[in-house]
Amino acid sequence: MSVIILFVFANLVVLTSAASVFWWLSDYDPKVTGENPKEDLSRRTLRCGISLLLVEAAFWNLWQYWHYNDRVCGVAYLATSLPLALVWAGCISEMVARGFHWLIDPEDKREFDPKEGVRELDVIAGLIRSGRKEEAIKLCQMLKQTEGANVPVLEMMLEHLGVPQPRVKKSKPLTEAYHLRTQGRFQEAELILNSLMAENPRNLEAAMMLMRLYAQDMRRIDKASEVLRLLEQQPHISSAYIDFARHSIVEWSNPRPEKVVAEAQPESIDGLLAEGYFGTAIEILEQKITEQPQDFSLRLKLAEVHAVHCSNIDRAVKIVRDIEASGIFSTDQIQSAKAKLVEWRKIWPRYN
DSSP: OHHHHHHHHHHHHHHHHHHHHHHHHHTTOTTOOSSSHHHHHHHHHHHHHHHHHHHHHHHHHHHHHHHHOOHHHHHHHHHHHHHHHHHHHHHHHHHHHHHHHHHHSOOOOSOOOTTHHHHHHHHHHHHHHTTOHHHHHHHHHHHHTSTTOOHHHHHHHHHHTTOOOTTOOOOHHHHHHHHHHHTTOHHHHHHHHHHHHHHOTTOHHHHHHHHHIIIIISOOHHHHHHHHHHHHTSTTOOHHHHHHHHHHHHHHHSOOOOOSSOOOOOSSHHHHHHTTOHHHHHHHHHHHHHHOTTOHHHHHHHHHIIIIISOOHHHHHHHHHHHHHHSOSOHHHHHHHHHHHHHHHTTSGGGO
């Protein structure tokens, strides 16, 4: 009787443990995507059910071999264990692959903020609206270097701000339209660009070139506004980009004369930040840090500009790490910088 009780107890422990492990492992099935929960549940249940039957058969044969020294059951145990390896080979392979990927590129588990990119573009659009083109260019170039940046849109903005981007590839029709426009053959360029817009109303490159053709070259603001309205009706076009296009139309239709005297800028860092000269403030701080590498306040201020004014926490984190690794600052200063970093993270929901 005691042997039977031991067998039943051991059997329950093995089956319960196997069920838990199998269900956890079944989540690594490459075909379990989460897109169809019912299908995923059925697939996982079937795989686990078949596996438990094989485990039960293997356990019975192992028990017979161990208790009665039945060699036939020993061979049967091996025969029933082999299909288990085949059933779970794909899941185990996927689990190992994910583990390896995690080691070389850990997953970013911070909360995704879908409005982060829009806020950054809003800052750029605000600089453009206020006529601070150089500031907008510097901010675009800085944001391009950050993780998760919308590089194609930033490069497109830089192109239209007059900064060539080698990675921005223009299609042949766009290239032809560009050459026709520079040659003064506006009607021919218009036909090509309108054709591209008819094929894809969300073609931002074609739309921007067509708006510029109408506003700057053909002096048809009404036509440029029509293209802008068409663009506004398209889904998933950033409001900041629409704002950028609207401001560009005004600028193209009313070109400003070159300023002989540069616009006066605030002298202090805080003054620059108050006026929105973020790029200039960063440039000045970086220059001062090069000259005075032991100045803790300058480094902390640079981190603050990136974190608070440019929503670039990653860059601020790097600056704080550099402070810690430099070996020239006290423990109190390092702790103070880390405390500030915690405060800055609370500003942007993504980093909480």
